[in-house]
Amino acid sequence: MMERAAAAGLVGLTRLLVGARAQWRAEPGAGQSLYFANHCSHLDTLAIWSALAPAQRAVTRPVAARDYWNKPGLRTYLSGRVLRAILIERRRDERAGDPLEPVFAALAGGDSLILFPEGTRTADRLPQPFRGGLFRIAETFPALNLVPAYLDTLHRSLPKGSHVPLPLYCTVRFGAPLARQTGEARDGFLARAHAAVCALADPARGAAA
Amino acid sequence: MSASQKLLWVFGGIVALLSVASATGWLLQRRKGDTAVIRNLNERVRAWWLMVAVLGACFWAGAAATLIVFALISFFALREFITLTPTRASDHKPLAIAFYVLVPLQYWLIHLQWYGLFSIFIPVYAFLGLPAIAVFAGDTEQFLERITKIQWGVMIAVYCISYAPALLVLDLRGFHGQGALLLLYLMLVVQISDVMQYVFGKLFGRHKLAPLVSPSKTVEGLVGGGLAATAIGAAMWWITPFTPLQSALMSLLIVACGVLGGLALSAVKRSLGAKDWGSMIEGHGGMMDRMDSVSFAAPIFFHITRFFFSG
Numbered sequence: 001m002m003e004r005a006a007a008a009g010l011v012g013l014t015r016l017l018v019g020a021r022a023q024w025r026a027e028p029g030a031g032q033s034l035y036f037a038n039h040c041s042h043l044d045t046l047a048i049w050s051a052l053a054p055a056q057r058a059v060t061r062p063v064a065a066r067d068y069w070n071k072p073g074l075r076t077y078l079s080g081r082v083l084r085a086i087l088i089e090r091r092r093d094e095r096a097g098d099p100l101e102p103v104f105a106a107l108a109g110g111d112s113l114i115l116f117p118e119g120t121r122t123a124d125r126l127p128q129p130f131r132g133g134l135f136r137i138a139e140t141f142p143a144l145n146l147v148p149a150y151l152d153t154l155h156r157s158l159p160k161g162s163h164v165p166l167p168l169y170c171t172v173r174f175g176a177p178l179a180r181q182t183g184e185a186r187d188g189f190l191a192r193a194h195a196a197v198c199a200l201a202d203p204a205r206g207a208a209a
Numbered sequence: 210m211s212a213s214q215k216l217l218w219v220f221g222g223i224v225a226l227l228s229v230a231s232a233t234g235w236l237l238q239r240r241k242g243d244t245a246v247i248r249n250l251n252e253r254v255r256a257w258w259l260m261v262a263v264l265g266a267c268f269w270a271g272a273a274a275t276l277i278v279f280a281l282i283s284f285f286a287l288r289e290f291i292t293l294t295p296t297r298a299s300d301h302k303p304l305a306i307a308f309y310v311l312v313p314l315q316y317w318l319i320h321l322q323w324y325g326l327f328s329i330f331i332p333v334y335a336f337l338g339l340p341a342i343a344v345f346a347g348d349t350e351q352f353l354e355r356i357t358k359i360q361w362g363v364m365i366a367v368y369c370i371s372y373a374p375a376l377l378v379l380d381l382r383g384f385h386g387q388g389a390l391l392l393l394y395l396m397l398v399v400q401i402s403d404v405m406q407y408v409f410g411k412l413f414g415r416h417k418l419a420p421l422v423s424p425s426k427t428v429e430g431l432v433g434g435g436l437a438a439t440a441i442g443a444a445m446w447w448i449t450p451f452t453p454l455q456s457a458l459m460s461l462l463i464v465a466c467g468v469l470g471g472l473a474l475s476a477v478k479r480s481l482g483a484k485d486w487g488s489m490i491e492g493h494g495g496m497m498d499r500m501d502s503v504s505f506a507a508p509i510f511f512h513i514t515r516f517f518f519s520g
Contacts, residue, residue, distance in 0.1 A: 019292075021488075123298055159298035164305045167284070169292040169487060 006082045011057075014050040018043055018157050019169035022051035025200065026176030029145035032112050035060070035174070036134060036148060038127035038197055039116035040155035042068070043165060047154055048114050049083065051172035062114040063103055065090050090119070100133055107141050117193065123160045126198050130190045138180075138189065146178040148193065150200035173200040212387045215448045216268055219393060223261055230254045246411070256493055264396065268389050272377045273320065275392070279374040280316040285496040286366035286504075287312065289487040293478070294358045299346035303339045303356070307363050311335055315371050322378040331368040336360060365474070365504050366497070372507035379511065382520040384450040394449050395463060395510055398442040399502050402464045403471070405441075406434030423475040435464045450518050462513065463506045470505025 014020050035048055045062040052060055066087040069079035079085040086102045106113060117130035138146060153170040178196055234251040241247060267275040291304060311331065318327035340356045373395060377388035410430025418426040442460025446453045478486060487495025
């Protein structure tokens with residue numbers, strides 16, 4: 001109960017602060033989905049999560065960096081109890097075993113996920129090359145909808161290094177799920193996924209909300 | 210008649226007008242079906258009810274509440290302006306100051322009734338202060354373009370719009386403590402002018418006024434709507450310190466400024482590559498789409514009234 005109220009409050013606050021309006025360029029696919037997006041600010045996770053429809057949000061968990069979200073107090077409460085985030089160890093020396101292990105477990109359990117395949121935030125409008133995790137996930141779960149998303153304006157709202165978010169209206173653009181090609185090589189797949197996110201960066205194309 | 214009685218009469222009139230508009234929209238939808246124009250008309254009328262309710266609540270709650278509501282209007286208008294403006298990471302500090310310092314400060318100065326400062330604070334101190342702060346980011350690429358856009362946004366969305374509630378603290382001969390009526394007069398004439406231009410344009414519009422800048426504006430809409438709004442404004446003289454003739458001239462001034470503001474800001478909007486400023490008010494677009502005429506009319510109306518009628 002507390003968690004649901006906190007979730008509603010978090011969505012309301014995110015909308016008030018940065019808008020987080022969703023724009024679907026294609027029909028959202030039915031069933032389990034993985035939303036992957038460019039990563040430019042600490043608000044990205046909350047923005048995508050808030051932009052999803054309530055029914056989607058209820059089954060969607062963000063994949064987030066343990067070093068940022070596992071700080072005691074509010075962040076741990078929000079990431080653990082409200083967002084039900086899957087925390088990933090980014091620092092190599094702290095790792096024991098496969099860092100994506102909890103991600104695979106959550107997908108096997110039927111959860112939808114939010115993932116930032118760059119692994120870190122960038123100050124630019126377009127994302128950096130994607131890392132391999134997305135490919136391993138796609139390979140292991142062939143039925144998963146791989147939905148590209150682009151976070152517009154958020155890189156201006158809270159650029160790397162600043163702590164006060166500007167209250168701009170940010171849009172989250174979702175594209176059509178990535179087509180699956182059997183036997184596709186890792187680099188080709190990652191380039192295609194990257195291009196799918198970049199294609200959503202242009203606000204003029206497919207303006208229908 | 211006391212000021213609060215006059216307020217009640219005017220609001221009663223607005224509610225009656227909106228009721229007629231709602232009934233007309235409902236009838237049109239029943240007789241002609243659910244076309245895009247009729248749906249937009251009904252959305253607009255519904256949004257009008259909401260806006261009138263907000264304004265009514267402001268007047269009921271007093272000057273401080275009105276200032277807070279207008280501060281929020283400025284905040285949302287600036288938000289739309291800056292969202293459409295391609296700023297860079299190095300603009301973060303001046304922008305944060307614009308949103309979180311300049312907006313509250315400007316309205317606080319009006320609350321203090323400090324005319325000598327609120328009337329020059331943004332054009333002097335913010336105008337010079339914003340580039341002074343921005344320069345420390347050390348980014349010279351398109352510096353002039355970037356800082357000009359921030360200054361423009363602050364001038365229009367904060368400074369110019371704040372002149373509307375500043376009417377509350379304007380002290381006029383024989384009109385003490387009735388600023389709320391003057392604010393109502395301004396908002397009424399500006400918005401009725403917009404509505405009448407829309408109605409006359411839809412009914413009689415043939416010749417486009419400025420097809421590239423504002424494709425929906427027509428010469429017939431401008432003339433018919435402008436004259437109708439001036440006539441309605443003149444007939445409202447009894448809530449102002451003006452005589453009927455003065456009131457007609459003031460309304461004409463407000464209408465003219467409103468039209469020019471609408472055109473100029475439409476050109477700004479299009480140069481930023483957008484059709485609407487935002488999507489906040491259903492059927493109308495964004496906050497700036499509704500406040501563009503106010504931002505030009507309010508400062509001029511304030512200063513002309515102050516020049517001729519202040520005690």
